[in-house]
Amino acid sequence: MATLLFFSILLVVTDRIKKQKKDDAASAPTSSFLRDDPYGDEEIDPVIYYSGKPYVHKKNLETFLFMGIDKYGESEETTGYRNHEQVDVLMLCVVDHDAKTYKVLQINRDTYTKIPRIGVTGNRDGNIDAQIALAHTYGTGQKDSCEYTAEAVSMFLMDEKVDHYISLKLDSIAILNKSVGGVEVTIPVDMTMVDPEMQKDKTMVLSDKQAEFFVRSRGALEDDTNVARMGRQDAYLHAWREKAKQKMNADAGFALDLIADLSYYMVADQDLNGLSKLSGYLADYEYLGKVKIDGETKNGQEFLEFYPDQEALKRIVMDLFYEEKAQ
Numbered sequence: 101m102a103t104l105l106f107f108s109i110l111l112v113v114t115d116r117i118k119k120q121k122k123d124d125a126a127s128a129p130t131s132s133f134l135r136d137d138p139y140g141d142e143e144i145d146p147v148i149y150y151s152g153k154p155y156v157h158k159k160n161l162e163t164f165l166f167m168g169i170d171k172y173g174e175s176e177e178t179t180g181y182r183n184h185e186q187v188d189v190l191m192l193c194v195v196d197h198d199a200k201t202y203k204v205l206q207i208n209r210d211t212y213t214k215i216p217r218i219g220v221t222g223n224r225d226g227n228i229d230a231q232i233a234l235a236h237t238y239g240t241g242q243k244d245s246c247e248y249t250a251e252a253v254s255m256f257l258m259d260e261k262v263d264h265y266i267s268l269k270l271d272s273i274a275i276l277n278k279s280v281g282g283v284e285v286t287i288p289v290d291m292t293m294v295d296p297e298m299q300k301d302k303t304m305v306l307s308d309k310q311a312e313f314f315v316r317s318r319g320a321l322e323d324d325t326n327v328a329r330m331g332r333q334d335a336y337l338h339a340w341r342e343k344a345k346q347k348m349n350a351d352a353g354f355a356l357d358l359i360a361d362l363s364y365y366m367v368a369d370q371d372l373n374g375l376s377k378l379s380g381y382l383a384d385y386e387y388l389g390k391v392k393i394d395g396e397t398k399n400g401q402e403f404l405e406f407y408p409d410q411e412a413l414k415r416i417v418m419d420l421f422y423e424e425k426a427q
Contacts, residue, residue, distance in 0.1 A: 154425040164193040167267035181222045183241040186233040204390040209233040210406035215252040269365040274308035280343035293320045325397045
């Protein structure tokens with residue numbers, strides 16, 4: 101969940117950058133990102149057919165994977181080839197530098213798919229079928245674990261490339277909630293089993309702990325699916341963003357100070373300059389919205405498992421990464 105809010109920080113920064121640039125129509129980033137051609141020969145555009153129409157892969161894309169980790173504490177490396185940290189939230193931001201647009205794909209952490217398996221020697225040992233959230237449990241909990249998760253997301257999305265990643269620990273939720281003086285929400289379901297004050301249909305300003313209950317609670321609730329939890333996360337995210345915008349307008353240093361506070365609980369493949377560059381893209385490019393993959397949640401042998409609708413998944417991959425071939 102902290103990852104959703106961190107992404108919102110970038111959007112808040114974006115709003116301010118847009119205001120600063122409103123009189124400068126030519127202010128788009130001058131640098132251009134061009135990933136390696138996944139097919140080798142740039143002179144050849146392999147064509148695939150979808151719904152009877154020819155498509156080619158978009159070339160000037162850049163992807164950012166945001167991860168929310170389900171453990172507390174500062175980001176520290178563990179020993180051995182396994183850790184106890186799972187990914188609670190997964191979002192992939194797909195930036196199209198040619199079209200100057202971006203979309204966000206929200207991936208259910210219960211998605212049952214192939215993930216990398218690492219043996220006791222720390223070497224890659226094929227793949228296993230499991231919840232995608234478990235990919236992060238391999239490795240030290242640092243960059244290698246993030247890379248395994250990125251690889252799992254890549255395989256899930258039909259081998260599309262993940263270029264960058266950012267992860268945040270649970271401590272970030274309290275930091276983010278406190279930064280705006282608490283977030284007001286309407287409790288959508290009976291949550292008194294986790295906090296007596298959190299009655300259904302009650303509108304309240306959440307304390308830091310209540311904010312965590314609101315966005316994380318699951319097993320104790322009548323609807324314990326991650327789909328229901330993602331709905332509450334979206335509601336909290338919207339309310340937090342509105343208050344954060346007000347804070348940003350009153351204090352230009354709000355977002356940077358917040359990112360500095362979060363940095364103790366963050367693992368990323370980029371430094372602050374890289375994050376600033378991403379904010380620049382979001383400021384100059386058009387946001388085309390967030391998408392989710394339809395599917396079905398089932399009881400697995402140990403955990404709930406989300407099985408995506410394969411046609412819906414393919415349709416989203418085609419929309420995000422492909423374009424209809426010009427005739």
